[in-house]
Amino acid sequence: MSRMFVHLFEEAVQTRFRCPCCGYRTLEKPEALALCPVCWWEDDGQGDEDAAEVRLTVNGQLSLNEARAYFAQCGACHPRYLPYVRTPCEAEQ
Numbered sequence: 001m002s003r004m005f006v007h008l009f010e011e012a013v014q015t016r017f018r019c020p021c022c023g024y025r026t027l028e029k030p031e032a033l034a035l036c037p038v039c040w041w042e043d044d045g046q047g048d049e050d051a052a053e054v055r056l057t058v059n060g061q062l063s064l065n066e067a068r069a070y071f072a073q074c075g076a077c078h079p080r081y082l083p084y085v086r087t088p089c090e091a092e093q
Contacts, residue, residue: 021067024092038088040081
């Protein structure tokens with residue numbers, strides 16, 4: 001990979017937003033219903049203030065607190081999503 005490409009990639013990642021579940025910079029916009037490729041949480045705008053609430057929307061029966069606990073245990077917001085997640089890039093830290 002060329003140094004210029006790496007620099008542009010790192011610059012683009014720095015402008016991204018942190019996933020509310022795993023905390024990595026993977027989201028282009030907050031609350032845009034985008035899937036995080038690191039934990040597979042779909043960002044529906046849920047945050048710390050209502051993290052215990054189960055919204056029954058795009059994340060189904062999961063609260064953000066439950067998803068965070070699963071991520072800490074297995075590396076995905078729920079074990080059923082393990083086949084879809086990836087390791088975070090260094091620039092997403």
